[in-house]
Amino acid sequence: MDCKSAHLLMEFARPGSPELDAGEAEALRQHLAECGDCAALAAAERRADEHLGRAMRDVPVPDGLRQRLLTRLTAERKAWYRHRPVLGFGAAAAVLLIGWVGHLLWFNRLPAISNEYVRQLADRQRPTTAKEVAEAFKELRVEVTPPPRLNYRLLKSYDLSLFQQWHQVPHILLVAPAEGNRREATAHVYILSKRRFDLERTFQNVGQFLNGSHFTVESEFSDDEDKSFLYVMFYTGDSRAPFQLGGDKT
Amino acid sequence: MNLPGSQRSVQQLVEEHYSALYRYAYRLTGSAVDAEDLTQETFCQAQLKLSQLRDRARAKAWLFSILRNAYLHRVRASKQERHVSLDWVGDLPERLPDALPEVEPEQLQRTLNELPEVFRTPVILYYFEDFSYRDIAEQMDLPIGTVMSRLARAKAHLRARLLQANPEVLAEGPRRGSDGL
Numbered sequence: 001m002d003c004k005s006a007h008l009l010m011e012f013a014r015p016g017s018p019e020l021d022a023g024e025a026e027a028l029r030q031h032l033a034e035c036g037d038c039a040a041l042a043a044a045e046r047r048a049d050e051h052l053g054r055a056m057r058d059v060p061v062p063d064g065l066r067q068r069l070l071t072r073l074t075a076e077r078k079a080w081y082r083h084r085p086v087l088g089f090g091a092a093a094a095v096l097l098i099g100w101v102g103h104l105l106w107f108n109r110l111p112a113i114s115n116e117y118v119r120q121l122a123d124r125q126r127p128t129t130a131k132e133v134a135e136a137f138k139e140l141r142v143e144v145t146p147p148p149r150l151n152y153r154l155l156k157s158y159d160l161s162l163f164q165q166w167h168q169v170p171h172i173l174l175v176a177p178a179e180g181n182r183r184e185a186t187a188h189v190y191i192l193s194k195r196r197f198d199l200e201r202t203f204q205n206v207g208q209f210l211n212g213s214h215f216t217v218e219s220e221f222s223d224d225e226d227k228s229f230l231y232v233m234f235y236t237g238d239s240r241a242p243f244q245l246g247g248d249k250t
Numbered sequence: 251m252n253l254p255g256s257q258r259s260v261q262q263l264v265e266e267h268y269s270a271l272y273r274y275a276y277r278l279t280g281s282a283v284d285a286e287d288l289t290q291e292t293f294c295q296a297q298l299k300l301s302q303l304r305d306r307a308r309a310k311a312w313l314f315s316i317l318r319n320a321y322l323h324r325v326r327a328s329k330q331e332r333h334v335s336l337d338w339v340g341d342l343p344e345r346l347p348d349a350l351p352e353v354e355p356e357q358l359q360r361t362l363n364e365l366p367e368v369f370r371t372p373v374i375l376y377y378f379e380d381f382s383y384r385d386i387a388e389q390m391d392l393p394i395g396t397v398m399s400r401l402a403r404a405k406a407h408l409r410a411r412l413l414q415a416n417p418e419v420l421a422e423g424p425r426r427g428s429d430g431l
Contacts, residue, residue, distance in 0.1 A: 011398065012383070019382055048350065048413060051350045051413070052377060052405075052409070052413070053378075055353035055355070055358050055412075056277065057273060057377065057378065058355065059272070059273040059277065061268075061273070062282065062286065065272060065286060065289070066264060068286075068290070069264050069289065069290060070264060072294065073260055073264070073293055073297055076294050076297060077297070100261075140282065141281065142281065142282055142283050143281060160283065166290060167287065168283050169283070170283075193283075195324065196283065196284060196287050
């Protein structure tokens with residue numbers, strides 16, 4: 001075998017997923033045993049592939065994803081069966097539910113929180129600007145543009161919150177302390193991205209302003225030309241002014 | 251449309267493949283929330299189409315294929331793909347440094363995001379190791395030679411950006427001769 005053929009076969013000689021037949025693999029092995037240049041190239045290729053492969057596969061899987069998947073699949077099945085009622089549905093659903101609960105109990109292993117993680121949390125500074133909140137979400141591997149005109153000094157928490165049961169959505173909680181005649185007020189802001197939701201339809205469904213019994217809800221698009229995000233804000237109190245930059249004066 | 255997949259079969263698919271699917275989705279999208287959405291959508295579609303899976307041993311490739319289609323559907327809907335040209339990328343560089351630098355996760359994802367999807371998908375699947383070139387070609391509905399060629403260019407791009415001390419210099423520098431793919 002010459003070096004050019006060996007180079008070609010090396011492309012196919014993957015340790016994890018061998019693509020060569022036994023004859024080709026043996027011919028390549030023999031060539032590499034005799035040709036120092038090709039052997040060095042093959043070793044360098046393998047080393048680089050292993051190095052990049054390790055990095056590529058290094059993606060942490062979020063806690064609870066498996067259960068969220070199972071929950072959603074169960075919900076989808078139930079929805080499907082609601083539209084297609086069949087005899088024995090109740091019994092079948094009960095059996096499935098029991099099976100699912102049993103499965104969860106059987107497979108659940110309880111995690112422990114590390115001292116290092118708690119220390120990191122204890123040292124963490126709370127973000128106070130939209131830019132810092134965006135950075136904080138980036139640590140959660142989420143790219144968002146938070147609402148620019150909120151007073152983030154009132155920020156109590158930020159996280160990924162479940163929306164409509166199974167969609168994880170960036171969520172910001174602001175708390176405005178009582179002041180004068182005004183009672184303490186809270187605002188939950190959910191940031192919906194156009195990459196994941198039909199924002200125009202959501203906006204039509206949610207409306208720009210909705211006065212509920214516990215919260216007032218306002219929604220608005222982000223300022224960018226593409227309207228990449230829809231901000232849905234649930235707040236208590238008379239208006240959203242306490243949560244805005246400039247506070248009650250706005 | 252019917253729902254032929256037994257709950258147990260679908261749960262088994264989740265148990266066996268959800269981590270790999272999530273990782274694939276994450277590398278495709280570069281976003282944790284998008285990756286989770288895509289993983290959920292994949293299993294929902296799989297639940298509806300389970301009768302189409304005739305060979306259980308092909309379940310992983312089947313699920314990956316559903317996920318890629320769902321991803322492409324979203325990308326087309328939102329027209330969000332922006333990427334660099336690979337015109338400057340040739341074959342693999344002649345030499346890599348003896349001590350390979352640590353690959354920063356963010357830098358790896360940025361570099362992947364730069365690649366057009368038709369280059370990104372084969373290189374992700376390649377590094378996930380379980381997929382043969384034939385599997386990748388089937389998933390992408392392409393001749394195996396095209397997959398090999400795209401893979402070579404995508405790998406060269408990753409190596410130039412992530413493993414070389416000075417990517418600009420090395421991108422212009424000597425390269426190993428083409429294997430004719």
